[in-house]
Amino acid sequence: MPTPSSTAAPKVIGRSPSIDTSFLTRIKYQLEAYTVAMAGSAAKTSATCDRSTLVVAQGATVHCTVDYSGLRVPWTVTIKGSSSDLLVPYDAVPSTGILSRAGVLRAFYVSQAQNGTDLRCGDLPEKTLVPLNQRTQYRCQYVSKPSADKYMKLPAQRITLAVISKQTGPDFELPYDVH
Helix, strand or coil: CCCCCCCCCCCCCCCCCCCCCCHHHHHHHHHHHHHHHHHCCCCCEEEEECCCCCCCCCCCEEEEEEEECCEEEEEEEEECCCCCCCCCCEEEEECCEEEEHHHHHHHHHHHHHHHEEEEEECCCCCEEEECECCEEEEEEEEEECCCCCCCCCCCCCEEEEEEEEECCEEEEECCCCCC
16 A cells, blocks of 8 residues: 555645634534545535524534535534534534545554554545444455564464544444454
């Protein structure tokens, strides 16, 4: 696996909204940023919501959808309270996960390069929707470093990890439950 061109976290393509734009416009931009982070790579995004304004009151909800290069990620935003005109706490929860090949490769390199060599991932789609917080059928592997422990020497071995879409970005776990 080649070293990614950048290991920096991806950002939304385009300008961020100014502080004097509507609260809902700022929410839509933030949902685009969350979607880009979840996919792990920048892409053209846009967001729409089921209403044009949002009353900032505890418990108010709005349903929005972020288009990530043709894939649609639905989000539910719930206002948790109101601190001021500028700082409004809210929860944003996606109903699906999203992965991108570039994002998975970048995240795998960042998280596993120090653990071994010969990093590789199986056939990954350019981008795809997947269940959130669940192991997918996609796998990545690396060859572990041999153990240098004086009591137990272990040879290098190939480690296979399942790819998971988390709200914070691609992640990796063993593909089976260990009991």
